[in-house]
Amino acid sequence: MKKIILKTFGILLVAILLLQIPVTMAADSVNDLKNQQEENEDKIEENKQKKEEITAEKNQTISEVEDITTQIEDYENQISELTTKISELNTKIEESEKKIEEAQAQYDEQKELLDTRLVVAYEQGETSYLDVLLSSENIVDFISNYFYISELATSDTELMDSLQKEKEEIEKAKTDLENSKRELDTSKAEKQSITTQLEQTKSEKNAKVSQLTQDEQTIQAQIDELAEANKSLDAQILKKQKEIEEQLKKQQQQKPSGGNSPSNGGTSTGGGAVSSSGFIYPVPSGYRTITTGITYSSGQYHGAVDFGSGGINGQPVYAVADGIVVTAQNLTSSYGTYVIIAHYNGLYTLYAHGQRGSLRVSEGQSVSQGQQIMNVGSTGNSTGPHLHFEVRTSPGTYSCRVNPMNYLP
Numbered sequence: 001m002k003k004i005i006l007k008t009f010g011i012l013l014v015a016i017l018l019l020q021i022p023v024t025m026a027a028d029s030v031n032d033l034k035n036q037q038e039e040n041e042d043k044i045e046e047n048k049q050k051k052e053e054i055t056a057e058k059n060q061t062i063s064e065v066e067d068i069t070t071q072i073e074d075y076e077n078q079i080s081e082l083t084t085k086i087s088e089l090n091t092k093i094e095e096s097e098k099k100i101e102e103a104q105a106q107y108d109e110q111k112e113l114l115d116t117r118l119v120v121a122y123e124q125g126e127t128s129y130l131d132v133l134l135s136s137e138n139i140v141d142f143i144s145n146y147f148y149i150s151e152l153a154t155s156d157t158e159l160m161d162s163l164q165k166e167k168e169e170i171e172k173a174k175t176d177l178e179n180s181k182r183e184l185d186t187s188k189a190e191k192q193s194i195t196t197q198l199e200q201t202k203s204e205k206n207a208k209v210s211q212l213t214q215d216e217q218t219i220q221a222q223i224d225e226l227a228e229a230n231k232s233l234d235a236q237i238l239k240k241q242k243e244i245e246e247q248l249k250k251q252q253q254q255k256p257s258g259g260n261s262p263s264n265g266g267t268s269t270g271g272g273a274v275s276s277s278g279f280i281y282p283v284p285s286g287y288r289t290i291t292t293g294i295t296y297s298s299g300q301y302h303g304a305v306d307f308g309s310g311g312i313n314g315q316p317v318y319a320v321a322d323g324i325v326v327t328a329q330n331l332t333s334s335y336g337t338y339v340i341i342a343h344y345n346g347l348y349t350l351y352a353h354g355q356r357g358s359l360r361v362s363e364g365q366s367v368s369q370g371q372q373i374m375n376v377g378s379t380g381n382s383t384g385p386h387l388h389f390e391v392r393t394s395p396g397t398y399s400c401r402v403n404p405m406n407y408l409p
Contacts (some may be wrong), residue, residue: 040226051219058212065205068198075195082188089181096174103170107163238395248344273409279320280369281408282351282389287312291386294403303401308386316372317351317387325365336380339373348396352388353379
């Protein structure tokens, strides 16, 4: 009889081990797929960061191009105004030259008349004026002739002075216009030179924008390709996780009664009340203060609860129920050191931000309720020691997160 019992127990043990092998293999396969996904996600984030930098640089360059375009338009307007002014000055210079010619002609004519009178007066001597005066018939005629002679001499002198002064003013005006024209020509040339440089810079900036746009498209294509690869991996993970669930069901059916002890010989140090879902708390009594619930204070969905009581750092983390370890990893970001367990009731639990090097389980390993799986820490994206605890429905993906408090005692 004793031999029959031993034989039966041996058969059951072998059956359990045989059933556990596919689960372990499936768990390892899931972990490999998730590792690949994690690598893809890292590459996606890296490419997104690159794309953001390129987009920022492109936007900055576009802004610079717009500024340069504005400067070019401003300089072109100035050049147009200068061209108009130069044209007006050229017209004024031509008019001044004509006036100078006319003034010169008048001056020459009047000077010639004056010179002629002076020559005649010189040849005839002063008696010519005296003759004019002595030839007067009476005192009135004498005074009239005297006044005429005086006025004629004064008029000739004033006319010559006036013509000379007008000629000098016109020449000065012409010189000023020529100087203004030269200044405008110089200013126009400088602005045309700047405009040419700006056009060249604008062309270079536009070429840079085109290159950055091409780089954006290239990186976006890589992001899309990685995202598509992760979709394919999601499908494979779902398939493997279903296999795990099926094996868990078979294993649960084949478990000997009272077989709740840890498969690795560990000690179930957890305790406390068990919920209707069959879960216990993942942290010891006295360290169950929830610092963040299912939603953040901003209202954003958290998808987990954080246990963060004072002194929780280094405290043990327990498996809330029997199951199989699907993932046990040490990440430098995200969840940090974390564990995912698939349970016999079809639920999954995730424990994150554990202390580096504190993992006590590995992928594919069977664990029992209350078994310590790691220690509370602050690895990954964490601002302080706490346990990030999630409950997920089948098939255990990120989108399947539910409120853990509905499953805890």
